[in-house]
Amino acid sequence: MTKIVKTTANILFPFTMIFGLYVIAHGHLTPGGGFQGGAIVVSGCALLLVAYGSSWVFDRIKDKRLAAFESLGAIGFITIAFLGLMFSAVFFGNFLAGSGSLFGTTPATGSTLADFNTGGVLPLMNFAVGVKVIAGLFVIVLVMAYASSTKEWG
């Protein structure tokens, strides 16, 4: 693409990354979560794909590694669910909530100020789903863009 598009993408890309990672990290406090923040991050990656071309990105990021990260996020998500089965006797049980340890603070009932150290397993699940959605959607966009750009797929 032209220099204007590349410069705009260079400026916008880090802000999109930061905003998407913020939405994932604060999924248990603000609107959004793993799915939504992951989609925001992947929209920044798609911006890079538009500005620099799919073969440029494809040379630098291996789709096999992205697929591995996607599986890693799924394994983390299901592992947390089975840990709930192990520690609180319910599948998807929230065994960290109210325990006083990591993310274990219980907020006061009613409208209170946001405390990051709350939510039990919800922030961990948001993180796992975020990794999964980033890698999964990015590998879909990347492979489809690369396939539609090469000659033998015309």
Place this chain on the structure above:
Amino acid sequence: MEKRIIAGALVLGIVAVFFLFSVLLIHPFGDPGQAQMDDYIITHTQNETGTQNGVTSVVFDYRGFDTLGEATILFSAVTGVLLIFRRVRH
């Protein structure tokens, strides 16, 4: 050609009648039929899940199994795309 237009108009009319009936039968806005579950979640979400975001507590805790299904859908979508475009790989 004439037959196709008549058949299309007929199908469209039947679908329109069904949609019209479903719109007429929908229950009034802002008046849920059974509110016990909503009230329970709104009252207990801060004590039970320890989070201030009720929507996240429903998505990842009360209805976590549903989110597992969503994640499975995404996984199968990625698998299908990589399967269809696997000739791209070197």
